[in-house]
Structure formats: structure tokens, C-alpha cells
Amino acid sequence: MRQGGRWDDLGERLGVGAVVAAIGLACVWVGGVVFSLLTIVIAGVIVWELVRMLDRTAPAGVIAIGSAAALAVAEFLPPGYALPLLLAPVFAGFSQLAQRRATFAIFTLLILIAGFGLNVLRVDFGFLWMMWLALVVIVTDVFGYFAGRFIGGPKFWPRVSPKKTWAGTVAGWVGAAFVGGGFAWYTDATTQLVPVSIAISMASQMGDIAESAVKRRVGVKDSSSLLPGHGGLFDRFDGMLGAAVFLLLTEQLIGFPPGSAG
Template sequence: MPEKAASRRSRWADLGPRLGVGAVIAIVGLFVVWIGGVIFALMMVGICSVMVWELVRMLDPKAPAVALAATAGAALAILLALPSGYGLPLLIAPIFIGISQLTQRRTVYSLFTLMILLAGFGMFFLRAQFGWPWLMWLALVVIASDVCGYFVGRFVGGPKMWPRVSPKKTWSGTIAGWIGAVIVALLFIWTTPASGQLVGISVALAMAAQLGDIAESAVKRRAGVKDSSSLLPGHGGLFDRFDGMLGASVFFLLIEPVVSFPSYALPN
């Protein structure tokens, strides 16, 4: 019995810091999404820069992580300031620079740096194209998926989905994340003119967010680290916190032209 009690305590040991830091991130992030404009663009640039810094440190500690992060951040900032057609090459340019600087794991660096910059661009595009409520929707789908998955996975447990890569991720938590996305979708259908197709889109985005989490876990396993950094108590680094948004944002960019996503812009 004492061993079971200790196991339960260790299972929830990170709950306090995780909830506190997560709440601050969510409140500040959603507030900046609502404000939009230059402040939102700067937040996107800052988050993406830090994620590239964390990525490089994991993949190749000898590579100039700060310089590569600054290059990626500058490229994204210029891209967001220019008409997209002129700035799109800047999504790719930091990858070529990084390839010349890393001595190992260049392919992983290339794929994830492209995803990070695409995610930053995708969230800015969603905010500009459809207004702040729909970027809120994307963020809430990811948050609901993460929160429901965390608590149900810890409470219910059960079979692991991919224990070698993500030992804490269970099928119960994964499915709970999909249910959380359905709840967010139903709330938006109730409060906006969105159609029922938003349910399927939201679940697909939750799945993409979970795949982003798994992909980042695979990188950490390969690099032999527990967290991408120690910037956020209870969460690790920004890469650990925003890996779900990474997957969801990139997936949204891919599906937006081909699904019946609301094409009207709500008041912003």
C-alpha cells in the first residue's frame, strides 16, 4: 500500500507547477491572440525563435544555436511584414543555413525548423484571414486535447500507445483528447454560424497536435534528453509546450484550402 501511495504521489508530482505555468501561458497567449497586430507577430517570432534554439541544442550541442534561432526569427519577422509571395523563400532559407552549421541530424533539423516556421506563419495567417475567434478555436482545440489527455491518461491509465517513444501517452488519454476537441467544436457551432463539419476538423486538428507531441518526443528520445530545455517549470521548454500547436497549425495550413472551413471573417 505505501508503494502504491508513493506511486500515485509521483504520478501527480508535477501537477502544481504544470497547472500554474500552463494557466499563465494560456491566459497571456489568448490575450495576445485577441490583441493581434504587431504584438501578436512579435510573440510568434519569439516563440518560434526559442523553439529553434531548443531544437538545435538537442540535435547538435556544438552548433551555434543562438545564431540559428536568431536567423529563423528574423526570417519569420520579415516574412510576416511582407506580402506572402515575396517572403515565402524566407521559410526555407534558415534551413540551408542550418545545414551548413550542424554536423549531425541535419534532416531532423530541416524538417522541424520548416514545421516551426510554417506553424508561426500559419497562426498569423489564420488570425489575419479569419479573425481572432478562429485562432482562439485552434488554440482551444489543442489545449482541450492536451488537458483532457493529461488527466484522463493519469486517472484511467491503460494500454500505452507507443511506449518506446512516449511512455506516458495512453490510448485512454489520446481518445479523451479527441473528445475534448469535439466539445470545443460544439461550443463554436453553438456560438457561431459554423457548420457541423467543424467537429471533424477539430478532431483531426487534435490528432495532428498529438502527432506533433509524439514527433517531438521521438526527437528527445533520439537526442537522449528528457525536456527540450528548462525554461518552463513543469513543462520543460517551449518546444515541449507548443509541440501540439506545431502539428495542428501545419495541418490547418494543409487542409484550409480543401475543406469547408468558415470563409467569413468574424469581427476582430
Template sequence: MSASTRWSDLGPRFGVGALIAAVGLICLWLGGLAFLALTVLISGVIVWELVRMLDPEAPAVALACASGVALLIADLLPTGYALPLVLAPIFVGIGQLKRHRATFSIFTLMIVLAGFGMYSIREEYGPTWMLWMALVVIATDVMGYFAGRFLGGPKMWPRISPKKTWSGTIAGWLGAVVVAIVFLQITDANGQLIGLAVALSMASQLGDIAESAIKRRAQVKDSSSLLPGHGGLFDRFDGMLGASVFLLMTAAIIDFPPGTVTGF
């Protein structure tokens, strides 16, 4: 592969990635309805992409809207009342899809939980820790991308994700460590933040691999063509889905943020 071919997607990836990051950071900082709207929109679009990949004849728009509305209402209710709504879109989809229902169920649960988790983390812990999680995922992706292109080496799982290398995977973990060290200097968190950052990085990579498995099954290159250089929103946010679901499930167990009394 020539150097020009290897880096041919860098321009579009950088431009679209910068735009997504800017919108995301603004909504993250504003919080409230702005961040709620962002998480609901992203989750709904990803469900639309998922359905189109799994069963093109299924009503993707209707299922995306159902997921978005359920998530919107769930975010505004106390958690105990919200949980049935998180699961409700799955049962709607089971009645509409003719194939790949199990895959749809698992990934729709992950998508809606991730949207619910991101909004919950922002509301409970403030912008600092939501930003930390986002930067861990971004560092994992960026370090993995450049290390994989520069260093290459053995593939991690070539049948599922042909471009993912072990060098890029490990570089992603190191990027997460750097982010954690920076936040150790500006917050009251203790050293356990480093281990948590690496775990989030791993969860992010598993989200990426899981989405790659869906695309292999559907025999498509990208989840959609919405984002030049990135494919679809699922392609862009697969890592964030894995990380946010992981943090949502473990925050109570690890007393998040580690070493602090409350987030800020």
C-alpha cells in the same frame, strides 16, 4: 506509482500553463504586432531548443535569430514573397550543423511554418478561429493528461512516448469534439467543424509524438528547462505546431471556417 508521485507535477504545470495561456490570450486578442512578436519569439526559442538537442556544438542562438528574423519579414510580406524566407533558415542550418541535418531541416520547416500559419490564421480569420484552434489543442492536452493518469491502460507508442496511452489519446479527441460543439453554438459554422476539430486534435498529438521522437534521439527528458513543470517551449507548443501546420495546409481545401462566408 503512488498518488503523490503521479500528481507531483500538477502544481507547476498548472501555474506555468495558466501564465502561458494568459499571455497567449492577451496577444491573440490584440493581434497585430503583439501576436506577431509572440509567434516570432516562440518560433525562435523552439529552434534554439531544437538545435541544442540535435547538435550542441552548433550555433543555436544564431540559428534561432535567423529563423525569427526570417519569420518576422515573411509575416510582413505578401505570401508569394514570404515563402522563400520560410525555407531560408533551413539552408543556413544545413551549413552549420554537423549531424542530424535532415531532422533539423524537417522540424525547422515545421516550426517556421507553424509560426507563419498562426499569424496568418489570426490575421485572416480573426481572434475567434485562432482561439478555437488553441482551445482544441488545449482540450486535447488536458483531457489526454487527466484520462491517461486516471484511466491508464495500453500505451500508444511506448518506445517513443512512454506516458502516452490510448485512453488519453481518445479522450483528447473527445475534448476537441466538446470545443467544436461549443463553437457551433456561437458561430455560423456547420457540423463539419466537429470532424475538423478531431483532425486538428490528431495533428496536435502527432506533433507531440514527433517532438518525443527527437528527445529520444537526443537522449534528453525535456527540450530545455525554461518552463518549470513543462520543460521547454517545444514541450509546451509541440501540439500547437502540428495543429497550425495542418490547418495552414488544409484551410483552402476545406473552405475554412466550414459553413461560413468569412471568419470574424
């Protein structure tokens, strides 16, 4: 019975995760308006989930629609014009919450920057490197899930994320290193892509931990119940949020893809 309890969510988790990943990668491959619409919808839903967690009295739907609308307009403007629009929903929503305003402001800003930035990355680097980013995040999650349950051991931060272990955390880095090595071999990027992939994996895990901290603070298990086995979109995309923001902040510093002529 105890063993079964550890794996009773596996089938549902893998099935829903596979569908979400397939839809996401298909939209990344198509690019253009299709990918923009995906990021707009996901960002809007995540903001809705965030507001509902932080303050049940706040108009979550209105704030989410306003955030999605601002992102939709921003994605079709030059970056300089887009930046104020990405900040506007943060100020508007800030005035509507009665509590936890700082948490709302920080996370909403990161969500909208990630949504906007993913489109920039798709245009600048193309499908191949967006697939690399997605695979690093997915492999980090999958390796961490299985290693955490097979190996167990010391918890990473039990007070915030009771199920996350050091074994799962390190396994995520190992999986990311394999993805980076594979892409370095397949492309003209150098082996620096391996440690870059590990860093992206770490940023993905920090996104997961940050969301877990918010949920622990407000006393909820999941951001919503939209995705069986996963919770909400915030629960599913928290790692991508951390990874995307980190890549946006560092890709100019490392000359991404490292060593690549393209």
C-alpha cells in the same frame, strides 16, 4: 507514495500552463504587431532548443536569431516574397550542424511555416477562430493528461512516449469534439466543425509525438528547462505546431470555417 508520484507535477504544470495560455490568448486578441512578435520569439526559442538537442556543437543562438529575423521580415511581406525567406534559415542552419541535419531541416521548416501561418490565420479568420484552434490544442492536452492518469491502460507508443496512453489519446479527441460542438452552436459553422476539431486534435497529438520521437532519439527528457513543469517552449507548443500546420494545409480543402458565410 505511488499515487503522489503520479500527480507531483500537477500544481506546477497547471500554474505555468495557465500563465502561458493567458499570455498567448491575450496576444491573439490584440493581434497585429503584438501577435507577430509573440510568434517570432516563440519560433526563435524553439529553433534554439531544437538545435541544442540535435547538435551541441552547432551555434544554436546564431541559427535561432537568424530564423527569428527571417520570420520577422517575412511576416511583413506579401506571402510570395516571404516564402524564400522562410526557407533560407533552413539552408543556413543545415550547413552548421554536423549531425541530424535532416531532422533539423524538417522541423525548422515546420516551425517557421507555423509561425508565419498563424499570423495569416489570425488576419483571415480573426480572434474567434484562433481561440477555437488554441482551445482544441489546450483541451486535447488537458483531457489527455487527466484521462491518462485516471484511467491508465495500454500505452500509445511506449518506446517513444512512455506516459501517453490510448485512454488519454481518445479523451483528447472527445474534448476536441466538445469544443467543436460548442463553436458550431455559437457561430454559423455547421456540425462538420466537430470532426474538423477532432482532426486538429489528432494533428496536435502527432506534433507532440514527433517531438517526443526527437527527444527519445537524442536522449533528453525535455527540450530545455525554460518552463517549470513543462520543459521548454518546444515541449509546450509542439501540439500547436502540428495543429497549425495541419490547418494551413487543409483549410482551403474544407472551406474553413465549414459552412460559415464568414
